Amino acid sequence: MDKREELIKIFSKDIREILKQVTVDFEQVQEIRLRVHAPLLMICNNREYYITRGGNLSMRAEEAYLVTREALKETLDYMSSYSLYAFEEEIKQGFITIQGGHRIGIAGKTITDGHGIRSMKFISFINVRLSHQVKGCAEAVLPYLYDRDMIFHTLIISPPRCGKTTLLRDIIRQVSNGSVEHAGLTIGVIDERSEIGACYQGIPQNELGIRTDILDCCPKAQGMMMLIRTMSPQVIAVDEIGSREDLEAIEYVMNCGCKLVATVHGSSIEDIKQKPVLRKMVLEKWFERYVILNNRGKVGNIGEIYDSRGCRLYPVGGECF
Template sequence: MPPRAPSLILKEEVIPYLTFSLQDLLCRLPTELKDNLLEIRLRVGRPVMLVFSDMDMVLPGSSSLSRPEMEQCMQLITQSSVYAREEELRQGFITLPGGHRVGLVGKAVLEDGRIRTLKNISSLNIRLARQVVGAADKVVSYLVQDGSFISTLLVSPPGCGKTTLLRDLIRQLSSGIPKLNLKGHKIAVVDERSEIAACYQGMPQNDVGPRTDVLDGAKKAEGIMLVLRSMSPEIIATDEIGSSADVVALEEALVSGVRLVATAHGDGPDDLQERPVLRELLKHGLFGRIVFLSMAKGPGTIEAVFNGQDLKPMFIEHLSIGGGRHDIKTSRCLNTDICYG
C-alpha cells in the first residue's frame, strides 16, 4: 500500500474529531500547509493555532474558541465515553486511531494528592503522528555485528527524533534485515507513554514489525520484568529511561540474555559522564552502541555513533534520518549509500 499523503491522513483521521466550524476551516487550508502541519492547538477563549516545524500561525478564519466548542471536541475525541479514557485523562493524553496524540490540560481533580482526573479542559494539543519508515536505515549497519544486534541507546534532547528512530529500529529488527544478514527478532516493547507503537484500544497504530509484542501503558521498570517473564523476548525496547528503577530492570533483562534498545535524554557525548542515569547505564556496560541525535540539520540529525564499551566514536557525521517536515539538506556526506532524504 503506498503511503498516504499527510494532508489525506489529516482529513481522514484528525479532522473528524473537531467541531464542524473547525472542520470546515481546516479543510480549506492549502494542501502545502496541511502536508507540513505538526500540531493543532486549541485553547478556550483564544484562537486556534497551527504549529509547523519552523513557525506557527492562527488558523485562518477562526475566532476564539468557545467553551461549548471545546466540550464538543472533547466528546468527539473521547467518543462520548470519558469513563473509558479515565486512565489516559489522568496521564494527560489520549491516543486517537492512527496514532495521533491529543495532549490535554484543564482543572486537575486531586485525590490523596494525586491527579484523579481532569475537568474543564482548557487546552488541547493535537499532535499528528507520522511514522518515518526507513528512519533507521542509515544507522542500523553500525548496530549490527556479525549478524547479531548490539544493545543500543539513543540519546538526544527532546524533539530530535529519538522515538521516531527507535520505532523504525524496532520495525527493522522485528522484520529482519537480509542485507546485514540479520534475522527477525522477537521484540517486546514496553511503551509507557504509548508513543512508540501508539496503541489505540490495544492495537498498535504504527507499523512495529511482525515479531513485536507491545505492552502499552505500563511503568517501564514493572513492564520490563513482566515481558521478560511472559513473552520470552530476544530484544526489549523502551523509551525515555530516567530513573534508577529503570536501570535495575534493564540490568535484570541483560542478565537474562536479552538485548536492549532504549532512548534517554541527553544533550551530547559530554553528557554521558555528567548525567547520573547515563553514567549508571554506561558503568554497567548495558549498551554496546550509543547513538546521538541533534537538531543540527533539522529534527532527526544523527550526530555520532559511539562504542559503548570504550566510549570511542565509531562515526561522526550529520545525517538526516529523513521525514522532517521541511527539507533537511544532508551535507558532508561521504558515503552515498547512507545519504538520502
C-alpha cells in the same frame, strides 16, 4: 482517507473549517495546540505558527483564531466519540490515543485521592501530537547497531522534536521483520505513553514488525520485568528512560541476556553524564552504542554514533569522549 481528512474530523466544526484551508502538508505537522481563550497553534517542521480564521499560518499572535471553551469542549467530544469516561485510565496519565495513533495530551484540574491522580475535569488545554511513521528512516543507523545476528545495547539521545521515537519505531520494525542479512528478532515494546505502537483498542496503528509484542500504557520499569518473565523477548525497546526505577529494570534486562534499545532526552553524551541516574550507565559502559540525533535536515537525522568506549564511529574519526 489521507492524514489531513483523518485529523480534521476530530476537531470542532469551527476549527475544522479553519484547518481545511491550511495549505501545509500534514505529514510535516507535528502538533496542533488548543488552549481556551488563547491562539490556535501549529508546530510544523519544528517551527511554531499561529493559525488565522482564514486558515493562514502567521507569526503574529494578534492575527490568530482564539479558541473558545465551546470549541475545545466540542473537540473533546469528537475525539472521545462522546464517551470521555471510556478513556478514564489514559486520562489519569494526561492523554488519550485516538484512531490513527495520534496522541491527545490534555491538561486541566486533576482529581486526586490517596493513591494519586484519579481523573481530570475542566479540561482547558489540548495538544494533538500527530503520529508519523517514516518507514526506512533507520536504514543509515542499522549497520552500526548489529553485532552479527544480534544487536547492541543502544541508547538514542535526542533533543525534543528531532525524531527519536520515529527512529526507534523504524528500528523496531526492521529488526523485528529481519532482512536478507539478519534474521528477525523477537522484540518486546513497553509503550508507556502509546507513542511507539500508538495502540487503539489494543491494536497498534503503527507497523512494528511481525515478531513484536507490545505492553501499552504500562509503566516502563514494571513492563520490562513483565515482558522478560512472560514473552521471552530477545530485545526490549522503551522510550524516554530516566528514573531510578528504570535503571534497576534495565540492569535486570541486561543481566537476563536480553538486548535493550532505549531513548532519552539530551543533546550529547556529556549532557547525559550530568544526569545522576544516567551517569552510572555511561561510566559503567552499559550501552554499546550511542546514537545522537540533531534537528538538521530530516526527522531522525543522525549527528554522531559512539561505541561503549566513547569512540566515534560516525562520522568516521575523532577522539573518544
